[in-house]
Amino acid sequence: MNAPVKNPRFSRRAILKGGAITVGFAVAGLPTRVRAQGAASAARTLDPKEVDSFLAVNGDGTVTLYCGKVDLGQGLRISIPQIAAEELGIGIDKIKFIEGDTALTPDQGRTSGSTGIQRGGMQIRHAAATARKALIDLAAQRLNAKPEDLIASGGEVKPKTGGAGVSFANLIGGRQFDLKLDAKAPLKDPATYTIVGKALARPDVPEKCFGTHVYVHDFAVPDMLHARVIRPAAVGAKLISVDESSIREIPGAKVVRVKDLLAVVANDEWSAIRASRALRAQWSEWAGLPVQANLAATLRADPDIVDETLVNKGNPAAQRPDGAKVVTATYYWPMQSHASIGPSCAVADVRADSATVWTASQGTHGNQSTFARFLGLPKDKVRLIYLEGSGCYGMNGHEDAAADAAILSRATGRPVRVQWTREDELGWDPKGPPQLIGISGSVTPDGRIFDWRTELWIPKTTRGMPNIPLLAPEAAGLDHVPGLNPGLISQNGDPSYAAESIQVVAHWLKDAPLRPAPIRSPGKPANCFAVESFVDELAAAIGADPVEFRLRGLKDPRAIEVIKRTAALMNWQSRPYQVASTANGVVRGRGISFVHYKHSETYVGMGMEVAVDRASGHISVERVACAHDCGQIINPDGVRGQVEGSILQTISRVLMEEVRFDRSRVTSVDWSSYPILRFSGVPRIDIDLIDRPTQPPLGAGEAACAAVGAALANAVHDATGVRLRTVPFTPDRVKSVLSGKA
Amino acid sequence: MARYDLHINGKEQAVESSDAGKPLLYVLRELKLTATKFGCGLGQCGACTVLIDGAAVRSCRTSVENVKGKPIVTLEGLGTPDNPHPLQTAFIKEQVPQCGYCTSGMIMSAAALLSTNNKPSETDIRSALDGNLCRCGIHTRVLRAVMAASGQGG
Numbered sequence: 090m091n092a093p094v095k096n097p098r099f100s101r102r103a104i105l106k107g108g109a110i111t112v113g114f115a116v117a118g119l120p121t122r123v124r125a126q127g128a129a130s131a132a133r134t135l136d137p138k139e140v141d142s143f144l145a146v147n148g149d150g151t152v153t154l155y156c157g158k159v160d161l162g163q164g165l166r167i168s169i170p171q172i173a174a175e176e177l178g179i180g181i182d183k184i185k186f187i188e189g190d191t192a193l194t195p196d197q198g199r200t201s202g203s204t205g206i207q208r209g210g211m212q213i214r215h216a217a218a219t220a221r222k223a224l225i226d227l228a229a230q231r232l233n234a235k236p237e238d239l240i241a242s243g244g245e246v247k248p249k250t251g252g253a254g255v256s257f258a259n260l261i262g263g264r265q266f267d268l269k270l271d272a273k274a275p276l277k278d279p280a281t282y283t284i285v286g287k288a289l290a291r292p293d294v295p296e297k298c299f300g301t302h303v304y305v306h307d308f309a310v311p312d313m314l315h316a317r318v319i320r321p322a323a324v325g326a327k328l329i330s331v332d333e334s335s336i337r338e339i340p341g342a343k344v345v346r347v348k349d350l351l352a353v354v355a356n357d358e359w360s361a362i363r364a365s366r367a368l369r370a371q372w373s374e375w376a377g378l379p380v381q382a383n384l385a386a387t388l389r390a391d392p393d394i395v396d397e398t399l400v401n402k403g404n405p406a407a408q409r410p411d412g413a414k415v416v417t418a419t420y421y422w423p424m425q426s427h428a429s430i431g432p433s434c435a436v437a438d439v440r441a442d443s444a445t446v447w448t449a450s451q452g453t454h455g456n457q458s459t460f461a462r463f464l465g466l467p468k469d470k471v472r473l474i475y476l477e478g479s480g481c482y483g484m485n486g487h488e489d490a491a492a493d494a495a496i497l498s499r500a501t502g503r504p505v506r507v508q509w510t511r512e513d514e515l516g517w518d519p520k521g522p523p524q525l526i527g528i529s530g531s532v533t534p535d536g537r538i539f540d541w542r543t544e545l546w547i548p549k550t551t552r553g554m555p556n557i558p559l560l561a562p563e564a565a566g567l568d569h570v571p572g573l574n575p576g577l578i579s580q581n582g583d584p585s586y587a588a589e590s591i592q593v594v595a596h597w598l599k600d601a602p603l604r605p606a607p608i609r610s611p612g613k614p615a616n617c618f619a620v621e622s623f624v625d626e627l628a629a630a631i632g633a634d635p636v637e638f639r640l641r642g643l644k645d646p647r648a649i650e651v652i653k654r655t656a657a658l659m660n661w662q663s664r665p666y667q668v669a670s671t672a673n674g675v676v677r678g679r680g681i682s683f684v685h686y687k688h689s690e691t692y693v694g695m696g697m698e699v700a701v702d703r704a705s706g707h708i709s710v711e712r713v714a715c716a717h718d719c720g721q722i723i724n725p726d727g728v729r730g731q732v733e734g735s736i737l738q739t740i741s742r743v744l745m746e747e748v749r750f751d752r753s754r755v756t757s758v759d760w761s762s763y764p765i766l767r768f769s770g771v772p773r774i775d776i777d778l779i780d781r782p783t784q785p786p787l788g789a790g791e792a793a794c795a796a797v798g799a800a801l802a803n804a805v806h807d808a809t810g811v812r813l814r815t816v817p818f819t820p821d822r823v824k825s826v827l828s829g830k831a
Numbered sequence: 832m833a834r835y836d837l838h839i840n841g842k843e844q845a846v847e848s849s850d851a852g853k854p855l856l857y858v859l860r861e862l863k864l865t866a867t868k869f870g871c872g873l874g875q876c877g878a879c880t881v882l883i884d885g886a887a888v889r890s891c892r893t894s895v896e897n898v899k900g901k902p903i904v905t906l907e908g909l910g911t912p913d914n915p916h917p918l919q920t921a922f923i924k925e926q927v928p929q930c931g932y933c934t935s936g937m938i939m940s941a942a943a944l945l946s947t948n949n950k951p952s953e954t955d956i957r958s959a960l961d962g963n964l965c966r967c968g969i970h971t972r973v974l975r976a977v978m979a980a981s982g983q984g985g
Contacts, residue, residue, distance in 0.1 A: 161930060162928070162929035162930030162931060162967055163929065164929075290923075290926060291926060293928075293931070294922075294923055294926055294927070294928055294931075295912065295923050297928040297931030297934050298915075298919045298922045298923050298927070298928065298931075298934060298938065299866075299906065299907070299910070299911065299912055299915070299919060300864075300865070300866020300867075300905070300906040300907045300935055301866075301907075302931060303865075304865075304868075304932065306865075306868065306869065307860075307865040340849065357857075357861065358857055358860070358861075359848075359850065359853050359854070359857040362857075362872075363850070427966075428966055429932075429966060430870050430876060430878055430930075430932050430933050430964055430965065430966050431868055431869065431870055431878065431932040432869070432870075432871075477930065477931075478930075478932075479868075479930055479932035479966075480929060480930030480932065480966055480967045482966070508869065510872065511870070511871040511872060511873060511875075511876075726926055730926065730929060730969075730972075733968055733969070733971060733972070734929060734967045734968030734969070735968070736968065737968030737970060737971075738966065738967070738968045759871065759873055759875060760871060760873070760875040760876055760964060761875065765964060765966065766968075766970075767961050767962075767964065768956070768957040768958075768960045768961045768963075768970055768973075768974075769957055769958075769961050771957070771970040771971060771974075773971075774971055
């Protein structure tokens with residue numbers, strides 16, 4: 090019952106024939122999910138315009154789904170089959186699911202931006218709807234009936250009035266549809282759904298509870314070397330010399346060096362670890378990082394800033410009315426790590442003419458050309474296969490570990506497994522960038538926002554970046570595309586509320602202190618922290634109740650509903666901010682925030698109740714209430730899990746997390762220097778999911794993250810009368826703000 | 832090469848190592864007992880937790896020499912799909928894991944708790960699991976599942 094990944098033999102034949110890739114590999118002794126992937130060895134089209142790219146009706150009556158989006162623990166392994174089974178008219182138990190394999194699944198884009206369901210799932214819904222229409226048309230000929238008199242259900246097409254039907258397998262089993270995706274193929278009426286909307290259990294959960302789930306960390310191929318990469322002593326340091334004799338005593342251990350990429354390899358993992366600790370290497374001095382304590386000022390003073398107006402609504406020249414209260418404030422969100430529990434890992438087998446990489450990347454397809462470029466291979470000779478890793482929540486070190494493994498495999502001529510250390514992961518994963526946000530605005534005496542101007546000091550994404558630059562190709566001097574890609578971090582810089590004028594200006598920075606990458610809900614936790622804190626600052630300026638103030642500025646009924654339902658969960662009593670006691674001791678407060686994610690997606694209302702110990706500065710979040718409207722819900726338990734996770738992970742980021750660094754390197758490289766939320770800090774959480782079956786499904790993996798910071802800061806203000814505008818809200822910072830020193 | 836006679840999941844298992852300080856974590860993983868995960872190697876995160884003499888122990892900081900002859904239980908030995916431990920049943924019912932990387936360690940720490948305290952309070956559970964880190968944010972489900980596995984609530 091343990092996970093026997095024994096002797097999987099992958100013969101890596103990926104032959105391109107007229108646009109269809111034929112893949113064959115023999116797998117023995119692999120667990121079901123990996124075996125299913127290996128068994129899918131038919132000629133496959135990968136064109137996302139073709140139905141056959143996404144699904145196949147097999148001769149045995151099952152249906153195989155080929156999904157370019159991957160399950161990172163967020164539940165696509167059940168929710169995507171739910172969508173497909175519902176739309177096809179077949180039982181969910183008949184669906185097999187294959188994910189994230191550049192040889193088998195179509196490119197549906199990265200599994201990022203909370204798009205798994207709303208984009209990836211909807212492509213598959215249209216593929217299934219097109220297939221169902223085709224199946225009904227085929228059956229109409231077979232049964233000599235009119236298509237409109239037939240229904241697809243339970244894996245067969247049958248007369249609506251009853252009587253004998255014909256099975257999907259009988260109609261097309263083992264053969265191709267040869268059809269383009271038809272965006273106009275009729276979709277099922279949500280009122281008739283029997284699978285979508287149900288809290289069905291995720292198939293990987295039992296495997297994860299019995300220890301049989303195969304993570305990329307657990308995957309092995311024959312003849313595989315174990316490697317540890319030795320990262321430089323400073324971010325920009327170059328390798329001067331290596332003393333190979335320093336690991337002579339460790340059996341089988343060898344040094345591998347490709348320019349500044351330094352690694353040790355061994356036949357077993359413990360020997361590789363011992364060698365990595367014993368190895369003596371000399372690196373050049375480098376101290377090019379900014380002074381951490383001055384980072385916000387450094388960003389603001391950057392001489393290379395390029396300004397861009399992102400939002401310009403209404404009339405910014407309009408005269409403020411008499412009695413308008415003017416408020417200005419500056420907020421700061423620090424660099425943060427993805428802080429995966431399992432350090433990144435990958436396995437690669439690179440031969441002279443082809444490469445296979447097993448990776449936990451969210452973007453197998455997007456990485457294909459990146460890997461082909463630095464390996465110097467044609468893109469179609471590079472295959473990336475997704476295997477689940479430790480949760481990454483954006484782009485952690487998974488891709489870097491995969492690039493490490495690929496370059497080391499080529500250098501050694503053997504398959505190589507690279508496992509990062511804890512220090513590697515917290516020190517070298519690409520970071521969420523620092524965000525400095527200034528807001529100024531005014532509020533009229535009758536409680537309306539008059540003018541609003543947000544300024545963002547953030548790094549600019551380099552145009553046309555396929556991926557962020559990976560560490561190994563750069564260190565090894567191999568071909569790669571330099572640049573920055575922190576994700577879409579400028580969104581939600583403006584409020585959702587009515588105002589006479591709203592402006593958002595980005596002061597684009599050319600660089601970032603440490604290599605940036607998207608981290609869950611890129612940029613939005615910071616922007617919404619600033620925007621929704623500032624809304625409360627305006628409300629406080631005129632003594633308005635924060636819920637009533639928000640509702641006054643909104644017309645969208647879905648926005649209004651999440652705020653009202655959040656308030657109801659909290660038993661919110663209308664009042665302005667309380668006049669906080671300044672005596673030492675524990676004080677309590679409440680706060681609320683609202684986010685319409687990207688102004689076009691999920692609606693979130695977030696309420697928090699906090700206790701602040703004025704003496705120690707410690708904040709306890711005691712209760713969280715969240716109303717969440719992501720349109721049509723595919724799997725309510727899946728949505729609930731994502732919302733719970735978004736809330737807890739972001740509470741951790743807001744209260745505790747900041748990457749620490751000196752002039753040379755990151756210094757917060759373990760769980761004591763980069764602490765995250767523990768059980769002792771976990772609040773009660775009440776979630777109210779609003780299902781809208783007739784609306785398009787939207788993402789649930791990120792939106793709630795964006796609402797956390799402001800709800801927490803607003804609650805602390807209610808409790809203490811002071812404003813926290815710099816994340817993280819550590820006890821020292823809280824004490825400092827309470828004493829008026831910050 | 833020294834030989835170490837280990838007692839893992841109810842079976843005798845001899846292993847060889849040239850390094851008496853080799854952590855149990857790597858011994859287990861080489862035996863294909865891969866439920867036990869590497870998280871930090873520092874004893875800080877709990878992903879590698881196993882039971883030794885019934886107590887929750889970080890296998891990344893426990894040398895093979897120190898576990899000779901002592902009963903070692905990993906997640907694979909705690910229960911199976913045919914004969915699940917009540918914690919496994921409860922974790923599945925509550926759909927606890929997301930990425931699941933911390934799950935093995937969580938279940939093992941909870942198993943150690945239940946073996947000495949069969950009706951833990953929520954405070955007891957939080958305290959026993961405080962050294963088990965999770966990044967996905969499954970904590971509230973873990974609390975529910977451990978309560979359910981001990982016949983409380985759920």
